[in-house]
Amino acid sequence: xxxxxxxxxxxxxxxxxxxxxxxxxxxxxxxxxxxxxxxxxxxxxxxxxxxxxxxxxxxxxxxxxxxxxxxxxxxxxxxxxxxxxxxxxxxxxxxxxxxxxxxxxxxxxxxxxxxxxxxxxxxxxxxxxxxxxxxxxxxxxxxxxxxxxxxxxxxxxxxxxxxxxxxx
Amino acid sequence: xxxxxxxxxxxxxxxxxxxxxxxxxxxxxxxxxxxxxxxxxxxxxxxxxxxxxxxxxxxxxxxxxxxxxxxxxxxxxxxxxxxxxxxxxxxxxxxxxxxxxxxxxxxxxxxxxxxxxxxxxxxxxxxxxxxxxxxxxxxxxxxxxxxxxxx
Numbered sequence: 001x002x003x004x005x006x007x008x009x010x011x012x013x014x015x016x017x018x019x020x021x022x023x024x025x026x027x028x029x030x031x032x033x034x035x036x037x038x039x040x041x042x043x044x045x046x047x048x049x050x051x052x053x054x055x056x057x058x059x060x061x062x063x064x065x066x067x068x069x070x071x072x073x074x075x076x077x078x079x080x081x082x083x084x085x086x087x088x089x090x091x092x093x094x095x096x097x098x099x100x101x102x103x104x105x106x107x108x109x110x111x112x113x114x115x116x117x118x119x120x121x122x123x124x125x126x127x128x129x130x131x132x133x134x135x136x137x138x139x140x141x142x143x144x145x146x147x148x149x150x151x152x153x154x155x156x157x158x159x160x161x162x163x164x165x166x167x168x
Numbered sequence: 169x170x171x172x173x174x175x176x177x178x179x180x181x182x183x184x185x186x187x188x189x190x191x192x193x194x195x196x197x198x199x200x201x202x203x204x205x206x207x208x209x210x211x212x213x214x215x216x217x218x219x220x221x222x223x224x225x226x227x228x229x230x231x232x233x234x235x236x237x238x239x240x241x242x243x244x245x246x247x248x249x250x251x252x253x254x255x256x257x258x259x260x261x262x263x264x265x266x267x268x269x270x271x272x273x274x275x276x277x278x279x280x281x282x283x284x285x286x287x288x289x290x291x292x293x294x295x296x297x298x299x300x301x302x303x304x305x306x307x308x309x310x311x312x313x314x315x316x317x318x319x
Contacts, residue, residue: 073172073173119264120220120221120222120250120264120265120266120300120302121220121222121266121300121302121308123250123264123266124219124266124268124302124306127266127268128268128306131268154250157250157264157266158250158252160222160250160262161222161250161252161262161263162252163252163254163255163258163260163262
């Protein structure tokens, strides 16, 4: 037991120099004087700066104004989204009048010379029929306007040159 | 910060596609030379008078865009022929025309001129096929179709 106490005594003796490492108060004051920033902001200046900051950002802090700004921001974002959507649709591509499309599809079914294909000869033969006899057969009213004239021929001719017919 | 974020995002969404599109156009124009050239189409119907024709043209090699079509040399085919408007800005076109009159061309005649935009340095190759040629009685006639590159 006594040996153990001696051991502890030795430990406490060894620790003693560490405790002695405390910096003397004078040295601490001198070090502080050297390394501490010398510029001190007076409290009244600090307060004045903070007041100005508060004044500057005060409108942004008000709830109404804040809501208004967010509202506008979302409006702009929505407008941008609409514009982007419009761009993505590529409105520059022209699809042609709907009536033409309808007429073309109708003309594709009309094979004037019954040879199994619609080509320029169908339009040519129809034009000749109209010119020579003033053909009034209603079946040649391709565009359904009640008249048999050059516009019916044009519909057949446009069907003949349509790219939807296939490749070489 | 939450108020500015949508504005910034909207700005980016607007500007980026526009700039991308513009730079793409600039790049394609700068990278590959773009030029315009006409392509004259001729049909030789021999002794037969040519009253109607239809042919198809497409690019077999190279990059082209059809930008316009005009009529031919003879009075009978002076007017712009029939073609699908969808062929413009495309590399394939079907062209046709007819004339019911009596004054019709024979032998070799220029029936149409196609105006092309040629993109890149590769000289385009064309595939030209005559679908039909007919006389004034609408009877099919043998004919040869050729083209000449214009300047």
